Amino acid sequence: xxxxxxxxxxxxxxxxxxxxxxxxxxxxxxxxxxxxxxxxxxxxxxxxxxxxxxxxxxxxxxxxxxxxxxxxxxxxxxxxxxxxxxxxxxxxxxxxxxxxxxxxxxxxxxxxxxxxxxxxxxxxxxxxxxxxxxxxxxxxxxxxxxxxxxxxxxxxxxxxxxxxxxxxxxxxxxxxxxxxxxxxxxxxxxxxxxxxxxxxxxxxxxxxxxxxxxxxxxxxxxxxxxxxxxxxxxxxxxxxxxxxxxxxxxxxxxxxxxxxxxxxxxxxxxxxxxxxxxxxxxxxxxxxxxxxxxxxxxxxxxxxxxxxxxxxxxxxxxxxxxxxxxxxxxxxxxxxxxxxxxxxxxxxxxxxxxxxxxxxxxxxxxxxxxxxxxxxxxxxxxxxxxxxxxxxxxxxxxxxxxxxxxxxxxxxxxxxxxxxxxxxxxxxxxxxxx
Amino acid sequence: xxxxxxxxxxxxxxxxxxxxxxxxxxxxxxxxxxxxxxxxxxxxxxxxxxxxxxxxxxxxxxxxxxxxxxxxxxxxxxxxxxxxxxxxxxxxxxxxxxxxxxxxxxxxxxxxxxxxxxxxxxxxxxxxxxxxxxxxxxxxxxxxxxxxxxxxxxxxxxxxxxxxxxxxxxxxxxxxxxxx
Numbered sequence: 001x002x003x004x005x006x007x008x009x010x011x012x013x014x015x016x017x018x019x020x021x022x023x024x025x026x027x028x029x030x031x032x033x034x035x036x037x038x039x040x041x042x043x044x045x046x047x048x049x050x051x052x053x054x055x056x057x058x059x060x061x062x063x064x065x066x067x068x069x070x071x072x073x074x075x076x077x078x079x080x081x082x083x084x085x086x087x088x089x090x091x092x093x094x095x096x097x098x099x100x101x102x103x104x105x106x107x108x109x110x111x112x113x114x115x116x117x118x119x120x121x122x123x124x125x126x127x128x129x130x131x132x133x134x135x136x137x138x139x140x141x142x143x144x145x146x147x148x149x150x151x152x153x154x155x156x157x158x159x160x161x162x163x164x165x166x167x168x169x170x171x172x173x174x175x176x177x178x179x180x181x182x183x184x185x186x187x188x189x190x191x192x193x194x195x196x197x198x199x200x201x202x203x204x205x206x207x208x209x210x211x212x213x214x215x216x217x218x219x220x221x222x223x224x225x226x227x228x229x230x231x232x233x234x235x236x237x238x239x240x241x242x243x244x245x246x247x248x249x250x251x252x253x254x255x256x257x258x259x260x261x262x263x264x265x266x267x268x269x270x271x272x273x274x275x276x277x278x279x280x281x282x283x284x285x286x287x288x289x290x291x292x293x294x295x296x297x298x299x300x301x302x303x304x305x306x307x308x309x310x311x312x313x314x315x316x317x318x319x320x321x322x323x324x325x326x327x328x329x330x331x332x333x334x335x336x337x338x339x340x341x342x343x344x345x346x347x348x349x350x351x352x353x354x355x356x357x358x359x360x361x362x363x364x365x366x367x368x369x370x371x372x373x374x375x376x377x378x379x380x381x382x383x384x385x386x387x388x389x390x391x392x393x394x395x396x397x398x399x400x401x402x403x404x405x406x407x408x409x410x411x412x413x414x415x416x417x418x419x420x421x422x423x424x425x426x427x428x429x430x431x432x433x434x
Numbered sequence: 435x436x437x438x439x440x441x442x443x444x445x446x447x448x449x450x451x452x453x454x455x456x457x458x459x460x461x462x463x464x465x466x467x468x469x470x471x472x473x474x475x476x477x478x479x480x481x482x483x484x485x486x487x488x489x490x491x492x493x494x495x496x497x498x499x500x501x502x503x504x505x506x507x508x509x510x511x512x513x514x515x516x517x518x519x520x521x522x523x524x525x526x527x528x529x530x531x532x533x534x535x536x537x538x539x540x541x542x543x544x545x546x547x548x549x550x551x552x553x554x555x556x557x558x559x560x561x562x563x564x565x566x567x568x569x570x571x572x573x574x575x576x577x578x579x580x581x582x583x584x585x586x587x588x589x590x591x592x593x594x595x596x597x598x599x600x601x602x603x604x605x606x607x608x609x610x611x612x613x614x
């Protein structure tokens with residue numbers, strides 16, 4: 001092979017350019033420049049042979065909006081590009097994304113390892129709903145990487161972690177956990193909802209599959225649910241016979257072998273053709289449009305979210321009624337070193353802090369805020385607040401609340417993109433009443 | 435020539451230039467990648483000649499299988515190879531006897547043989563390795579984005595429809611006439 005060193009380097013568009021343009025071309029028939037909302041269930045075939053080609057996965061194209069939709073496809077390609085993956089699939093919610101990923105990887109009796117530090121909804125999904133499918137979760141502690149290795153068995157099919165773990169403040173050492181996954185020959189799945197690819201691209205640190213609740217920072221405006229699955233294209237599904245959706249002839253498609261046929265985007269095809277097609281949690285094209293519009297400003301919003309969150313964390317850390325603040329952007333935080341390694345552009349918008357006044361102080365604070373919204377979501381342009389002990393975790397015993405990071409004194413914030421003086425001013429007046 | 439990574443303009447240039455493609459290792463089985471590529475390229479307007487000695491004479495989707503490259507009755511622009519890398523020297527031995535010589539030797543996804551690539555380039559052929567022309571056509575036309583695949587291309591120009599249908603796109607230049 002001869003090396004042509006005179007050829008100019010291939011130009012790669014920057015992140016902000018991809019956030020606006022990736023996946024979106026002018027509409028081929030009308031010239032519409034914004035991505036149209038293709039609010040249709042179905043698409044006409046050119047002819048009978050074309051229909052057969054589409055149903056047989058032989059041609060690229062649109063059949064029915066449960067399998068794919070041109071508006072959703074723009075969202076898919078956009079997020080695949082932003083995460084540095086080969087392909088993606090958009091679905092109805094972050095939970096639907098996780099359901100389809102595990103459906104594609106696991107069969108009844110299989111195990112997967114998950115970080116203990118996850119969004120409470122994911123802990124519920126893994127502990128209960130997945131158990132009834134025969135998919136058994138084994139928990140590990142991201143603060144002690146050796147627990148992942150210890151949880152491996154010959155039934156382990158995947159490892160699942162969040163990059164920045166909800167309720168915020170925990171930064172997970174993705175590269176170290178990826179090394180364990182690679183050694184074990186299982187894919188690493190990373191939920192990148194809190195970081196977004198603007199702050200962190202886990203594929204660069206060894207993630208094989210990235211999932212999102214696009215409802216949060218990707219959409220960013222608190223107006224639409226959605227979930228995304230990104231295929232990194234890095235995992236060799238044919239190295240063993242443990243992933244038959246990818247490596248075995250599929251009876252659903254006349255014996256086609258998806259990994260052999262689709263190469264480094266086979267996982268994205270499998271979750272679509274064997275997961276979304278049969279289980280059905282399709283994303284509305286209208287929601288896809290809203291999420292796409294949100295993504296166009298993702299870099300600007302994440303910068304502002306992170307700057308505001310750091311300023312609010314510093315204010316709270318110096319406040320006499322605050323016992324502690326868990327934000328990795330603070331220099332004395334236990335995760336600050338990991339944040340410097342993985343999150344040089346900012347540590348995100350979601351974090352917790354503890355009030356010296358305990359349960360009553362938490363209730364008083366959420367009752368007295370006027371700019372913050374008291375609700376159970378994160379990743380909105382608006383600043384959000386919740387006191388888990390009196391809301392989402394209210395049914396747990398006091399001991400269980402503490403284990404879940406929802407002790408009586410804990411308050412969770414999702415800092416918005418308002419003027420930071422107004423955000424701090426609102427906390428200041430509410431804390432004065434505590 | 436760097437074969438670790440190709441510029442889009444190199445691949446687009448090849449796919450726009452060639453009209454006649456011989457597919458070595460083509461399959462008559464509709465679930466095999468070599469069948470899918472053969473059918474897709476034929477539907478995109480290329481003259482496709484499937485080569486497979488075990489299938490010679492068989493007709494599939496309007497294409498007749500031939501036993502060897504020398505049986506193709508007209509000049510071949512591109513030879514697309516669905517054979518494992520160790521079989522490439524034998525394929526090249528056949529290719530280099532064809533007159534006129536093909537312009538392009540293309541090795542499919544997963545197929546790379548740098549020695550054969552060097553020989554083909556020395557003979558004046560363009561070489562592509564470890565790529566699929568169906569994926570590359572779909573990527574450059576914009577079709578592949580319909581499946582959520584990252585095309586790694588950006589364009590503010592309207593994609594061109596191909597033929598009569600609405601679900602086929604062309605890789606032809608999107609710029610207005612006169613633009614370069």
